[in-house]
Amino acid sequence: MRLKSLLFSLLFLVGTHGFGQQQKPNVLLIISDDQGYHDLGSFGNKDILTPHLDQLAAEGVRLTNFYVTSSACTPSRSGLLTGRYPQRNGTFELFRNNMVNYGHQYTDYEYSVSPERILGTDLREIFISEVLKEGGYTNGYIGKWDLGQLKRYLPMQQGYDKYYGFANTGIDYFTHERYGSPSMIDGNRLSIADKGTYATDLFEREALEFINGSEGKPFFLTLAFNAPHSASNLDPEIKGTVQATEEYLKMYPKSNTKRGEKQRAYKAAITQMDQSIGTILERIKEMGLEENTLVIFLSDNGGMSLADNSPLRGGKAQFFEGGIRVPCLVKWPSKLEAGQTNDAFLTSLELFPMMVAAAGLELPEAIIYDGFDMLPVLQGKTDAERTEMFWEFRGDQAARVGDWKWVQSAKGNGLFDLKQDIGEQNDLSLEKPEILEELTRKFSEWKEEMENAAPRGPFKDF
């Protein structure tokens, strides 16, 4: 850690002078969990009420061609918060607790030494929060962290000044337990003080408290909802479902089917999250900060069975578009014209450089970043630099080069022309062998680069 601090001191001397604190924008990064590509009004949904996200879209830019780095939460988030491919930063898997899925409940001791508890993202990685903190920001992390539960891995050790949330993959929305283990953390400690209160409400409360306390200093708030992820509970009736409060459930018609009721809760959870986002954005407006606040919204990966990823094929844990192309909204009134749609090929790897540049800082020089500042693209000043993107998860592989997409997976294979076939229905691998060859070759080159990259744990072998 000392070495890391030294690295910082050397790297950031360049970046921090010459910018007045007042001009730095606030940054609000909102992440929803497993929300489908089509699960908000601004992406075409007519059934789910998302008035505040729709307003955010209307006041900013809607990105329709935007990808995350993995089809599962942990690696997607590691890519987002480090600006590096999960395969480069070493967190390309979940820090899983397999046994609970095999019908075994850990004892306290077993859980304390389980991979879910003891693993986390390599501490040599530099999180966006660390860069912004060096640049004078006050940082808050509210909600799902997902990159390690031990203290050393928690947000407050990675450049965040405040943390309230949970650090494993999913919780029960009310008890905040995962498979029976308390999981809500306040600061660096487990806390059951808020047990019983709906998680979205808590995250809203904490986000407002953080913003209220920012007082004149630029803030960076990462607000990572658990909604609409399904709950991780020991109760088989609740496990695997999405939870919402009665107030929001009432907004949707009751169903007489089990699936219908589950879908109802899914929608209600999104609407409830939407309401919290609205309340927080309203507070920012009331504080006079709206103009100079960069707001980013995205889902961490595609939706699961209750979600609607149309017109995309597949969903979470897959590399068809439904698993990795996600809804994304960006608003920054002082820099971005309202009401735009941008269909440039962009990814969550662009967010780290964009946030750093927005803060008037420079990227740490010694580190390889896989994206670029996409703000000029959103401003219409330049074309996107991105021409290719690669994914790998549990043996499934995918590449996109230009408008061509190649997928090789347990759920299906193929070469698709996204320009003509966004639903990935027509496999052109036989018709276009030379393009297939190009994509698989580029994928192999990428994979080789990842394998030769400076070793980072915990999942990378070296």
Place this chain on the structure above:
Amino acid sequence: MRLKSLLFSLLFLVGTHGFGQQQKPNVLLIISDDQGYHDLGSFGNKDILTPHLDQLAAEGVRLTNFYVTSSACTPSRSGLLTGRYPQRNGTFELFRNNMVNYGHQYTDYEYSVSPERILGTDLREIFISEVLKEGGYTNGYIGKWDLGQLKRYLPMQQGYDKYYGFANTGIDYFTHERYGSPSMIDGNRLSIADKGTYATDLFEREALEFINGSEGKPFFLTLAFNAPHSASNLDPEIKGTVQATEEYLKMYPKSNTKRGEKQRAYKAAITQMDQSIGTILERIKEMGLEENTLVIFLSDNGGMSLADNSPLRGGKAQFFEGGIRVPCLVKWPSKLEAGQTNDAFLTSLELFPMMVAAAGLELPEAIIYDGFDMLPVLQGKTDAERTEMFWEFRGDQAARVGDWKWVQSAKGNGLFDLKQDIGEQNDLSLEKPEILEELTRKFSEWKEEMENAAPRGPFKDF
């Protein structure tokens, strides 16, 4: 790692000068796996043929009151090779692959990201090999490593110049697989070149090759047999049994019971290991190195059901004496009188300081060690400094203070007077509440010290 190297440069300047290379003794540290306290002739066994270990005892010192730091292999070995309590170095558990024990065989990908594959002893720990290497030694590690399988954790990255062995908890003696996965490693890579050959024979071959190649430089060889640990195999007939070759099985009478046959293989595996030890000691003699070679033999923890831990109670994975008091032999002709028995209270924590002192080196100053150089005790020059020892594993706890022993575990509790009751049959906790109080208080103090120690992973929470 760079910081660690720097630390070395600073620490070892003091220790290395002033000693001629020629005078430094060779060190041969032999570890058997799950061998019971009573499972060799020199500890009273009449059934198992261990002529070479008996000769080693006759030529050296037999330690009858000697403990390891845990009742399971991985933490016991982490304590031995770092000179620190497992609770201090952070490796106090097994790097387990739980799922295989729940009837699930990992796919290659699952195994590659399993805890068994990706965890290892904290790289900030300084292994005995690292200290001796700085002191001019050539180091070899042959056999069971058990402290991490990724390259970064393997012996050759921890100060060893040669490695041949396996890095997980147990293998099939012939296929060298663990639950179907190849597990023999040559250098830093998995190798199936020797598949089919009995593991003990391979370790003997590699040990001889290493010793032959030492040429004039002092060597440190850690020789960690898998015998007589039971085999980890997918075949339910073999899984959980000890394996030996026909040649050694023939030395024991056939049995018509399943348990008898298993016991026969257990004994044969020990005799086969004993023969390899004999061959290696003979080679050292032939090379004229016997006089100035420090040989240490111990079992990593108590034996399991096939073993004989008598007169001790319990065995592996328990804190009754049978789980943690192990047979230990030390021979160093130029320093230790032959044929002694030493019943001083000593532990494997004393081995690190003893080996460092034997090499004419000093312990790294900035590191807390939990033992002391026990050579003067074995020489009869001083009394043992040790008056207490503490153990903890999966919630079980134990303390020994003087001749009093306290155990609290799932398998039984009690306060025992080891001077009168080495078999821990008479619980004196009601008769001696003040002694019980003292031991539990000292245990609590120790536990607090461990919890407040500089954080080390992977199992320690911080």
